[in-house]
Amino acid sequence: VNQIGIIGLGTMGAAIARNFARNNVKTAVYNRTTQVTNEFIETFQSEGPLTGFEDLARMVKSLEAPRKIMLFVTAGKATEAVISSLTELLEPNDIIVDGGNSNYKDTIIRTETLAKHKIEFIGCGVSGGEKGALEGPSLMPGGNPTAIQQVTPLLEKIAAKDFAGNPCVYAFEGIGSGNFIKTVHNGIEYAIMQLFADSYEILRKIYNLSAPEIADIFASFSKTKINGFLLETTIDVLRKKDNLNPDASLIDLVSDEAGAKGTGTWTVQHALEMAVPVPTIAAAVFARQLSASPEIRQIKAGIFAHKNSTSDTAFKLPSVDVFTKDLKQALWLCFIMIYTQGIHLLELTIAENNWNAPATEYLRVWQGGCIIRSEILTQLPTNEYLDEITPLIPDAHTSLNNLIQIAANFQLAIPSITATRDYVAYQSTPDLPTNLVQALRDAFGAHTFARKDKPGTFTEDWSS
Numbered sequence: 001v002n003q004i005g006i007i008g009l010g011t012m013g014a015a016i017a018r019n020f021a022r023n024n025v026k027t028a029v030y031n032r033t034t035q036v037t038n039e040f041i042e043t044f045q046s047e048g049p050l051t052g053f054e055d056l057a058r059m060v061k062s063l064e065a066p067r068k069i070m071l072f073v074t075a076g077k078a079t080e081a082v083i084s085s086l087t088e089l090l091e092p093n094d095i096i097v098d099g100g101n102s103n104y105k106d107t108i109i110r111t112e113t114l115a116k117h118k119i120e121f122i123g124c125g126v127s128g129g130e131k132g133a134l135e136g137p138s139l140m141p142g143g144n145p146t147a148i149q150q151v152t153p154l155l156e157k158i159a160a161k162d163f164a165g166n167p168c169v170y171a172f173e174g175i176g177s178g179n180f181i182k183t184v185h186n187g188i189e190y191a192i193m194q195l196f197a198d199s200y201e202i203l204r205k206i207y208n209l210s211a212p213e214i215a216d217i218f219a220s221f222s223k224t225k226i227n228g229f230l231l232e233t234t235i236d237v238l239r240k241k242d243n244l245n246p247d248a249s250l251i252d253l254v255s256d257e258a259g260a261k262g263t264g265t266w267t268v269q270h271a272l273e274m275a276v277p278v279p280t281i282a283a284a285v286f287a288r289q290l291s292a293s294p295e296i297r298q299i300k301a302g303i304f305a306h307k308n309s310t311s312d313t314a315f316k317l318p319s320v321d322v323f324t325k326d327l328k329q330a331l332w333l334c335f336i337m338i339y340t341q342g343i344h345l346l347e348l349t350i351a352e353n354n355w356n357a358p359a360t361e362y363l364r365v366w367q368g369g370c371i372i373r374s375e376i377l378t379q380l381p382t383n384e385y386l387d388e389i390t391p392l393i394p395d396a397h398t399s400l401n402n403l404i405q406i407a408a409n410f411q412l413a414i415p416s417i418t419a420t421r422d423y424v425a426y427q428s429t430p431d432l433p434t435n436l437v438q439a440l441r442d443a444f445g446a447h448t449f450a451r452k453d454k455p456g457t458f459t460e461d462w463s464s
């Protein structure tokens with residue numbers, strides 16, 4: 001009798017199945033393409049109790065009741081198709097856990113549909129990529145807590161550990177909450193990656209540093225709060241040589257067209273719907289979209305001047321050491337602001353949906369295994385950390401502005417850094433120019449305005 005079934009033996013499903021087996025959980029596996037199942041069993045059966053099935057119904061029958069099945073198939077139609085086949089095979093109280101990057105709105109519909117068959121459905125955010133899935137992912141199951149409690153003992157066996165050594169898993173109460181937390185996690189991931197890309201852009205184009213030299217600068221940040229998986233991975237990527245040409249850095253040969261699978265866009269779409277400003281995340285999503293049109297960029301490169309040196313004779317480029325110090329402080333502030341944007345979006349969405357998903361728990365679950373795990377999580381999220389953060393902000397803010405000044409002098413785009421600076425600046429400006437926006441709204445649409453000098457609502461004929 002198997003304890004868990006895994007459907008989908010692609011990158012994630014295969015690694016998760018092996019992780020369960022290595023932890024001595026009797027694991028049944030099924031993949032649409034049978035050859036994949038056979039090769040998987042042949043290669044990995046020595047790692048633990050793994051049984052492959054060519055037939056989905058037989059796989060389901062092999063599981064102890066209530067059955068627990070995790071899906072790792074492509075999000076969207078494929079997940080829908082697998083759920084539909086499973087519905088006919090499962091019995092009341094059985095549990096489907098979707099480990100894919102599904103849209104939380106789909107999870108809400110699926111949970112309601114499956115409830116008609118008395119089948120439990122859990123949307124479980126899983127982060128860590130292939131290595132995390134194998135060695136310990138961060139797990140964000142969301143849904144009915146009674147159902148989640150039944151799979152928690154199994155999930156705890158495979159999860160990463162947080163800073164205190166506890167499993168990176170928490171039963172988030174609320175249908176769709178797990179998928180939504182994972183979606184925002186990915187939005188934060190987009191922004192951090194773009195932040196490193198922005199920094200790399202200045203270092204390579206203004207300071208003319210090679211990829212390994214830039215890696216050394218990033219490595220000098222490894223004892224700071226921005227240390228974490230994405231910083232370490234950036235250093236590895238910048239240090240990697242090309243196998244075909246060992247003198248070349250592989251990064252210099254990688255095309256600049258960045259792909260995306262949707263979670264960043266969902267984060268921004270949802271933020272717009274909720275009226276939560278997430279400009280750094282949005283800038284990262286737009287940067288990938290702009291990167292996807294190389295032909296257009298090539299044509300426009302001939303129209304807009306790009307400078308290799310500044311024409312402003314009064315501008316003095318700081319030494320690379322001075323710049324590195326500014327970069328270190330600016331990146332710290334950007335990290336704080338990126339997570340803050342994500343937390344803001346999560347908190348309002350959690351409250352609106354009446355989910356029970358404490359910030360302390362999703363931030364704890366992100367401490368291990370996941371792509372955005374970082375030392376910064378020791379400074380977030382709540383008021384008790386403000387005493388630690390507040391005194392550091394003025395210097396970091398100056399550093400952030402210094403970076404923008406340098407990039408602007410060389411007409412370089414650093415979208416995530418610029419968006420963060422504007423986010424910080426707008427939030428801390430007592431007299432914004434949006435009085436003009438409000439007056440214009442009234443001028444053409446009679447949308448009314450409030451006055452600074454007296455209470456009430458006013459409208460005006462602005463043309464006379």
Ligand code: NDP
Nearest residue numbers: 008009010011012013032033072073074075078100101129
């Ligand atoms: P892969 O592309 O490696 O694997 C996709 C799997 O889905 C394969 O097993 C494939 O089977 C199966 N599949 C596709 N279409 C169908 C279908 N119509 N019916 C049945 N099975 C189907 O994907 P990943 O392992 O990378 O991702 C799986 C899920 O996990 C996705 O939702 C993804 O967003 C999410 N995820 C991925 C992460 C990553 O780092 N890769 C991290 C976290 C989550 P077949 O072999 O027959 O094609």
